[in-house]
Amino acid sequence: MLSLRQGVVYVVRASLDAAWPLARPEQSLLTEPELHGVGRLRFPAHRRHAARSRAYLRSLLGEIRREDPQKVPIATGPTGKPYCRDGPAFNVSHSGGHLLIALSRTGRLGVDIEIMNELPEMDGVMASHFSSGERSRILQHPPGQRLKAFYRCWTRKEALVKALGGGLTLPLHQFSVDVDARKGNVLLAMDLPGTTLQAWRILPLEAPDGLAAALAHDTPETAVVELDWQPFGSPGRNRQAPV
Amino acid sequence: MNRDELRAVILEELSCIAPDIDSDTLDDQARLRDEYDLDSMDALNLLAALHKRVGVNIPEADYARMHSVSQLLDYLEPRVAR
Numbered sequence: 001m002l003s004l005r006q007g008v009v010y011v012v013r014a015s016l017d018a019a020w021p022l023a024r025p026e027q028s029l030l031t032e033p034e035l036h037g038v039g040r041l042r043f044p045a046h047r048r049h050a051a052r053s054r055a056y057l058r059s060l061l062g063e064i065r066r067e068d069p070q071k072v073p074i075a076t077g078p079t080g081k082p083y084c085r086d087g088p089a090f091n092v093s094h095s096g097g098h099l100l101i102a103l104s105r106t107g108r109l110g111v112d113i114e115i116m117n118e119l120p121e122m123d124g125v126m127a128s129h130f131s132s133g134e135r136s137r138i139l140q141h142p143p144g145q146r147l148k149a150f151y152r153c154w155t156r157k158e159a160l161v162k163a164l165g166g167g168l169t170l171p172l173h174q175f176s177v178d179v180d181a182r183k184g185n186v187l188l189a190m191d192l193p194g195t196t197l198q199a200w201r202i203l204p205l206e207a208p209d210g211l212a213a214a215l216a217h218d219t220p221e222t223a224v225v226e227l228d229w230q231p232f233g234s235p236g237r238n239r240q241a242p243v
Numbered sequence: 244m245n246r247d248e249l250r251a252v253i254l255e256e257l258s259c260i261a262p263d264i265d266s267d268t269l270d271d272q273a274r275l276r277d278e279y280d281l282d283s284m285d286a287l288n289l290l291a292a293l294h295k296r297v298g299v300n301i302p303e304a305d306y307a308r309m310h311s312v313s314q315l316l317d318y319l320e321p322r323v324a325r
Contacts, residue, residue, distance in 0.1 A: 037277065040277055040278050041277070041278060041279070041280055042273075042278055042279055043263055043279075043280070046279075046280040049280075050280070095282070114282075114284060119284070119288060120259055120260070120288065120292065121287075121288045121291035121292045121295070124291030124292070124294060124295060125284075125287045125288060125291050128287075128291065128294075129287060154284060158283060158284075161283075167283075167306070167307070168283055168286065168287065168303060168306045169303050169304055169306050169307055170303070171303055172303075
């Protein structure tokens with residue numbers, strides 16, 4: 001039974017392409033509207049990943065809330081961010097078959113994982129959406145390292161955007177992250193209206209080779225705990241990182 | 244550039260970003276995130292590519308209006324130099 005401690009942010013990892021680890025089939029954990037949404041996806045891999053992402057989330061929320069996972073009331077905010085009205089806070093990201101679910105008892109959370117595919121428009125995206133400091137730091141890397149630096153920057157920024165729930169309409173260049181740090185708070189500057197630098201932390205997360213990942217939260221926490229769902233069938237091995 | 248030419252440009256750039264998408268069978272009304280699993284980075288890449296190809300800069304405030312090829316066409320068509 002997963003129990004969330006106050007002041008701790010949990011990040012649960014799972015492989016979406018590994019054998020389904022729970023006795024209950026993933027489809028049976030989803031609601032009718034969720035099954036309908038999954039069914040709208042045109043490609044089988046997208047449908048599998050979407051269904052399993054939501055099934056893992058519901059399974060975790062059901063354990064934490066001690067209720068039937070399918071009955072956990074997940075609502076959607078005005079900008080499309082899912083949430084549970086009476087907690088816990090959560091956020092989900094998946095890419096390349098890797099899933100991250102961030103959870104905490106309170107606060108706002110955003111998590112992002114991205115497979116580092118080649119980006120034909122990396123320069124254009126940087127010019128429009130990264131701060132001048134972020135751009136110049138990425139361009140200081142040798143050409144062969146810039147894509148990784150770009151994705152480190154992007155996942156850190158996207159994690160905060162997801163935590164704030166504003167989507168891409170937020171002016172991404174109005175806050176800056178440290179592109180290169182591998183641990184600790186990487187948020188350097190914050191000019192987004194309605195919030196402060198001190199309110200937020202953005203933390204790099206461990207990710208498999210070829211992926212980048214980050215977490216943003218405004219929980220006055222003492223630790224971030226990272227848990228691997230696989231291969232134990234339930235959250236098991238953990239790494240605790242005081243911050 | 245007329246609407247058909249613009250559509251061809253959008254599909255060409257979309258196929259670079261999401262090679263799984265078959266442009267011959269793509270439904271212009273389909274929401275790209277909901278039906279083709281395009282994520283935020285895919286969306287920014289597509290908009291940056293279209294900026295380069297057709298010269299229209301799409302401000303962030305307008306992103307929420309562009310979920311499908313059809314909506315992209317409606318937005319870009321009156322703004323593209325003829």
